[in-house]
Amino acid sequence: TITDLPELVVVTVATENTDGLKRLLESAKAFDINIEVLGLGEKWNGGDTRIEQGGGQKIRILSDWIEKYKDASDTMIMFVDAYDVVFNADSTTILRKFFEHYSEKRLLFGAEPFCWPDQSLAPEYPIVEFGKRFLNSGLFMGYGPEMHKILKLKSVEDKDDDQLYYTMIYLDEKLRKELNMDLDSMSKIFQNLNGVIEDVELQFKEDGTPEAYNAAYNTKPLIVHGNGPSKSHLNYLGNYLGNRWNSQLGCRTCGLEVKESEEVPLIALNLFISKPIPFIEEVLQKIAEFDYPKEKIALYIYNNQPFSIKNIQDFLQKHGKSYYTKRVINGVTEIGDREARNEAIEWNKARNVEFAFLMDGDAYFSEPKVIKDLIQYSKTYDVGIIAPMIGQPGKLFTNFWGAIAANGYYARSEDYMAIVKGNRVGYWNVPFITSAVLFNKEKLEAMKDAYSYNKNLDPDMSMCKFARDNGHFLYIDNEKYYGFLIVSDEYAETVTEGKWHPEMWQIFENRELWEARYIHPGYHKIMEPEHVVDQACPDVYDFPLMSERFCEELIEEMEGFGRWSDGSNNDKRLAGGYENVPTRDIHMNQVGFERQWLYFMDTYVRPVQEKTFIGYYHQPVESNMMFVVRYKPEEQPSLRPHHDASTFSIDIALNKKGRDYEGGGVRYIRYNCTVPADEVGYAMMFPGRLTHLHEGLATTKGTRYIMVSFINP
Amino acid sequence: TITDLPELVVVTVATENTDGLKRLLESAKAFDINIEVLGLGEKWNGGDTRIEQGGGQKIRILSDWIEKYKDASDTMIMFVDAYDVVFNADSTTILRKFFEHYSEKRLLFGAEPFCWPDQSLAPEYPIVEFGKRFLNSGLFMGYGPEMHKILKLKSVEDKDDDQLYYTMIYLDEKLRKELNMDLDSMSKIFQNLNGVIEDVELQFKEDGTPEAYNAAYNTKPLIVHGNGPSKSHLNYLGNYLGNRWNSQLGCRTCGLEVKESEEVPLIALNLFISKPIPFIEEVLQKIAEFDYPKEKIALYIYNNQPFSIKNIQDFLQKHGKSYYTKRVINGVTEIGDREARNEAIEWNKARNVEFAFLMDGDAYFSEPKVIKDLIQYSKTYDVGIIAPMIGQPGKLFTNFWGAIAANGYYARSEDYMAIVKGNRVGYWNVPFITSAVLFNKEKLEAMKDAYSYNKNLDPDMSMCKFARDNGHFLYIDNEKYYGFLIVSDEYAETVTEGKWHPEMWQIFENRELWEARYIHPGYHKIMEPEHVVDQACPDVYDFPLMSERFCEELIEEMEGFGRWSDGSNNDKRLAGGYENVPTRDIHMNQVGFERQWLYFMDTYVRPVQEKTFIGYYHQPVESNMMFVVRYKPEEQPSLRPHHDASTFSIDIALNKKGRDYEGGGVRYIRYNCTVPADEVGYAMMFPGRLTHLHEGLATTKGTRYIMVSFINP
């Protein structure tokens, strides 16, 4: 029975309250285990145990503390490393496991496959039947007197290696027998991960409880130690173990505590535009809409992209004065992105902000609460560095890595897809986050020059490596949809191709933003099932399609390009070289807008066609004739009656009657019916052949522009 | 002055009153010249002057007659051959010409390029400076005493050659001088055509008067002699000269004298069907409609074509009893076409008919007056053999030849085109007529065995050669449009290809008859400019197109062919092998009706399309999908909603609702509009794509047939 079990005292040594220690204590606490933390605040002299021998200080501190258990032969004492250990069981479970397998033993160390720190000692190790042979000192347990004895056996310096200390005792057969020492070779209790991360996987019990499963020995270790370079794998397991994430119940530690009346802290918002990114205007617009008082925001903007200068200026013009304070680097500068980020950190610190949000220009946040929520996550979960998960729409590319390869680059974790797709929701300790990161004050302090930590790496990778190397956990939160990553991969080329409005070409890469900018706001209404599309003349539908902005920008592109046809019948652009009913026009293939416009029509026009001309299906739409026409009284004012080389055509009015021109309109001769076609962005959709002989009526004043597409020739 | 001129006496010798003599006298009469005809009724002993020497009989008869002019030294006597001479001037003109060029002479003979009949005499001829050297005795003139002298100089037998007689005198230098003889070497008066037909052409003076023009000597001879083989050329010139045809005034001898109260003579009507000819049914129908009392017609029918037997039977069934008498050879027979024609001539003679009309099955007479008019022409113009000009519509092929080549076959005359096209109108003496010929009683008598005259020639060529060789003139009359020649050149193949109604395939060859038989009688009305074509549903036109007969015959062809598709999606007849919306059908290319149907649509449907779907031009129409659909409740009763692979389609109802089937009709889903489509031969014409989603409604009883064409895919 439970009452037969000895008391379990768990102790650790930690000079600093790191994210790792917090995780250890939280995991233990999840099982009602209270861990005595020794050495907090003490100066660490034990060396950097990641790269060299050391840790003797731990023995010294423990040896002082063990005094009181010298005779406590019914007390079970367990030592665990502080920064890289996670509990996944309560005391009873641990003790029962001990008595089940090691009832005769008085001291039990975890085992590992490497003979560390002195490889030459390997031959002296006793042969084990099965399992790992070598002692690891990150996890061990034993009765009070034996623990007392082993810690006092020899004198030890802070800089000495603690594992070598225990190893030498274990290898002394006489002492081993005397102390009745053993190794948990098959990880029945202790799992040291180094060298065996492939063997140890995450599993869930039927009730959804997470377990570590050692597939090599078919055991379910209760305490897991990310020794050496296996820390990253521990971080992964640690996202679940310690009752943190349950496959039935989801995240057990999530949930925003909304504290209404709390004072709003001063924060920093840092924006970095260091490459050509489309739709910066929209990104800035969203920043302006953030649900956080601007007078509580210290604004730092870094932009080295000429194409975005005007956007920044417009933004500052409109909102600049509202911010608490600001620093702006806009345009050609000697300061690089890396330096700017470091500088921003320092500038943020100097403003004494409680939180600093560093975001890149390609992070588009449609959710204005993003900063507020992140601050709340940071406080509630006690995490100092956290990023909202954002990804490229419809793609697996996001702003975090689930795992990291040995070479320091991206690796896919078992749970990456589940997190990206939202099948697993919560906040996740991951090796790399980027694009938009919140630091709390404490972490901000720690981040000095983090972006220059490794100048061979990109600034964000440098920062993350710095964090990983220094025990700062990086969290990604996928609890809520905040926005997405703008695709900018090939945007650089578009920008340099002499476009006035390169975003117009971005329908493939950034469809959501393209649609928001360029589709008529009334378009979506006409696609509602109960909405009946207007007919201006028999079988001529008239509906809102393109935004006014699109129309304006298209005209600017055309006039910028300027190579209008001469309106004659000879047209080298056509296969036959002959146009029977010529207009003064520019074809979309002349400005490289053909693929885009075809895709647009297939995506936005075809559904309207299918809704109106029912039963006709032709997917994808085809067209060789897509062009902008210019009518002027003194050039070509009108177009004589003709048919189009299409199954159906759409003619879009690009500018405004009364303001830009007088006259215009299309007359359908067979129906003796005229459509004014003067609402900017409205499309007229009509059968191209046979029934709809039509003429373009004269533009009597100014210039009229229309965009014409002959669909399915 | 005129009073100074001597009297001109013109004399000829003719034992028979041939067509040639008639022409001579008519031509002379046109210039108020009266010709004394000697020897009429006398037996001709002068030999066949076409092939051997002879004609001495002429000298004997003249020598008797000249006695009274022995001392008439102020009388000018002119001798002309009877059968092959045409006058083109009056006495004054002739005499003036004589005095202008030959005032010193007393005897003037025509000249020719051949030394005939004794070639060996050529060296003895005196040299002439210019012109023809040799004497011709068909035309000559001289004063009474010299004419008397030359005719009496030597004794002559009937069989002796007259030309040799005169020649020997001329070659005797002493006699020549004594008689003061000369030759009209450059045809200032006399034109002998033999050997120089290329030099002598027809011309018209400014007032339209016809002239013979000798281009070699720049003379305009006044009397023309078709000596030897030049008779055919004389026939041609003779159609104009003698004031017969004036280029300003046209035919001077034409004009039907309509004698109202004349008794209707008994005539014979002979029909020969000796090759496969389409539309015999229509030919017989027209014969039945001839404006001539059937009780005054002895009917002879010869048909050796199996395909026409039924037509003849039907015709006789209906009209046979109305005729005066008849003889019918209908079907397989030992009697050939040649023998039948000879037999018909004899049968006609035995019936004692006044006129006999022999026509072939391919002579289609739309003008019922054809026989009446021909009889009238024959009487009025005193021509015994006459054919109404008919030709293949739109072609130059007709039922006559304008000229004949040396080998006896077709040659094109200078005036052939003008006659065929109706630019020269009248009745024309030509070397060959066929297809439909009227003989008067006299000629009928002469035609015994004419069709067997030369069995190496086709019967009609044999008959014409017989006529030419025997001085019977063959006339073609183009004064009025009587009908046309049915094209039957390749019909034999169509008939043997197992068609039920081979005429259906004859749209190219015999469009007029095809149209009359197969186009809906209401079609022409809808093509009238003011007529508005009905719309049964929006943009769905409904109009009469095919005759009921076409619809019935098409169904019979389809059911006869019988290879209906199985209605499945797999259709090997299609390029893709797949039909999305299959019907049970037979494609026009399966029955070889594709070219025909395309031509039909281009000719009859396209104009309706151009009238209704204005502004749409696509010529010629294209189509790969032309088929007859069969709907049956127990097979495939209906067709689900679909579009057609066409710019526009025509669906023609082929049979009758109520009688043949129940149900049917087409519903245009987008317009929620149904067309019953149940009027036989009516076409529904509608846009194939986009707007006119349609379904074929279920045939609930019987069988419904439609003909569907997808035009301009």
Ligand SMILES: O=C(O)CCC(=O)C(=O)O
């Ligand atoms: O002027 C218009 O709006 C009609 C233009 C048009 O029909 C064409 O370009 O095909």
Ligand SMILES: O=C(O)CCC(=O)C(=O)O
């Ligand atoms: O049943 C009908 O009349 C319509 C037939 C049809 O639409 C077709 O064959 O394409």
Ligand SMILES: [Fe+2]
């Ligand atoms: Fe157009």
Ligand SMILES: [Fe+2]
């Ligand atoms: Fe159809």
Ligand SMILES: [Mn+2]
């Ligand atoms: Mn450790």
Ligand SMILES: [Mn+2]
């Ligand atoms: Mn154009």
Ligand SMILES: [Mn+2]
């Ligand atoms: Mn003669």
Ligand SMILES: [Mn+2]
């Ligand atoms: Mn079919």
